[in-house]
Amino acid sequence: MHIAIVGNIGAGKTTLANKLAHHFNWEVFLEDVDHNPYLKDFYDDMPRWAFHLQVYFLNSRFRQTQHIKRIQTANKGVIQDRTIYEDAHIFATNLHQSGLMAERDYDNYRNLFDSMISMVDPPDLLLYLRADLPKLIQQIERRNRDYENNIKIEYLKHLNEHYEQWIGSYKDGKLLIIDVNNLDYVNNPEDLGVIIDRINSTLFGLF
Numbered sequence: 001m002h003i004a005i006v007g008n009i010g011a012g013k014t015t016l017a018n019k020l021a022h023h024f025n026w027e028v029f030l031e032d033v034d035h036n037p038y039l040k041d042f043y044d045d046m047p048r049w050a051f052h053l054q055v056y057f058l059n060s061r062f063r064q065t066q067h068i069k070r071i072q073t074a075n076k077g078v079i080q081d082r083t084i085y086e087d088a089h090i091f092a093t094n095l096h097q098s099g100l101m102a103e104r105d106y107d108n109y110r111n112l113f114d115s116m117i118s119m120v121d122p123p124d125l126l127l128y129l130r131a132d133l134p135k136l137i138q139q140i141e142r143r144n145r146d147y148e149n150n151i152k153i154e155y156l157k158h159l160n161e162h163y164e165q166w167i168g169s170y171k172d173g174k175l176l177i178i179d180v181n182n183l184d185y186v187n188n189p190e191d192l193g194v195i196i197d198r199i200n201s202t203l204f205g206l207f
Ligand SMILES: Nc1ncnc2c1ncn2[C@@H]1O[C@H](COP(=O)(O)OP(=O)(O)O)[C@@H](O)[C@H]1O
Pocket: 007, 008, 009, 010, 011, 012, 013, 014, 015, 016, 139, 140, 142, 143, 180, 183, 184, 185, 186, 187
């Protein structure tokens, strides 16, 4: 069983991934953020580092998908924090459409993505955390990573628009949309229970 949690920056993916992994006793796969050699530079100068960062994330996410595939064959459950689909369909597309990634770099990147994606299995469940801008901003501030302090509201808004578009056309498997605007699964176990019930119902037909 493979559940992938998707959503904008600060939506609460990592927090929920850890809680679900604990609940189901499954393995959790997080993003490569702390050791990412481009992320800080990218936020300082997006046009300069966009291509480098996308190639880095693409490779790291592809390796992760291959690792997950091996775990799946061993019949173990997996919770994944963010997917390779979001790199291409959300972040790279947004950078290109915003004029922050040159045409030839984007074409080059998409060719690479297209070659890789045929080797990627979609998750059994895609869990989209939908959050409005005030919630995202509040949670990014709460997390307080210094390189994210200057993220523009416009950037988050465009990412949210791409998420809605992509989720609206997602047909690769089961999809569960959770509106997290009024959920506090950090401090309120009942809110976590609501999400777990909805996962069980979508995946196993329970409840
Ligand atoms: N539903 C929630 N209610 C309250 N706080 C939350 C919720 N989801 C996340 N947080 C807090 O918001 C911050 C960002 O969450 P995080 O899981 O790192 O988001 P993401 O992985 O999507 O970027 C963390 O400090 C986390 O504790």
